[in-house]
Amino acid sequence: MKQYSEERKEAVLRKLAPPMNLTVPEVAEAEGISTASLYNWRKQARERGEVLPSRGSAPEQWSSKDKFRVVVETAPMNEAELSAYCRERGLYPEQVEAWRSSCMNANARTSEEEQRTRQARKAERKRIKKLERELQRKDKALAETAALLTLSKKAEAIWGHNDEDD
Known part of the structure; x- marks a missing residue:
């Protein structure tokens, strides 16, 4: 090697x-x-x-990790240093600013979004409870039907088939 x-x-x-x-x-x-x-x-x-x-591609197709690394590297730079950095790497200062803005807003959620999320979660919990109640009701009905079927088979075995209905 x-x-x-x-x-x-x-x-x-x-x-x-x-x-x-x-x-x-x-x-x-x-x-x-x-x-x-x-x-x-x-x-x-x-x-x-x-x-x-x-990738050997345009900066807009870079991974988030690479874009974030550029944002961190350029954070303490003034405008002249940022321009030199961008020229050296084939970037535009506007791209770096857009990436910085995206990074800064990445974790920001509006209270409206949070409220919508809470309401959606509440509605899902309500729906789940309703479905669980319906499932319990159907399980009970199925158990009752199975018990009746078993009893009818036992009664038929004891007394035989009832031909009076024919």
Whole structure:
């Protein structure tokens, strides 16, 4: 197995990152490195906190995790630093702002939504109770019918078939 220097690994990983956004198979073919090695390097880089999207695609198709990582990285930056960061990674500041807004509003629920959820839950509990009562009633009726059938069979066995109705 070949050993690659850290500088070489970083140079290859930069091809996976924005703005180049090449896919792992493309880089593997161009560099003559196995795809398994590249996937491992990318995984290690992500664990160090680097942004390396899974797909060689447009930033809007990145995973939520990658978008969140960009938001966290850019949070302390001023406008000039954010612009430089975006140019370096092939992003637009508007994209980062939209992602930041989505992150900030991810857990925010309006009281109206919460009330609707509570009402729906209450209605479901009511429906479940009604269905359980109906099931108990039907179980009792079935048990009663089974008992009557058993009694009629016993009576027939004791006294025989009643032919008076024929």
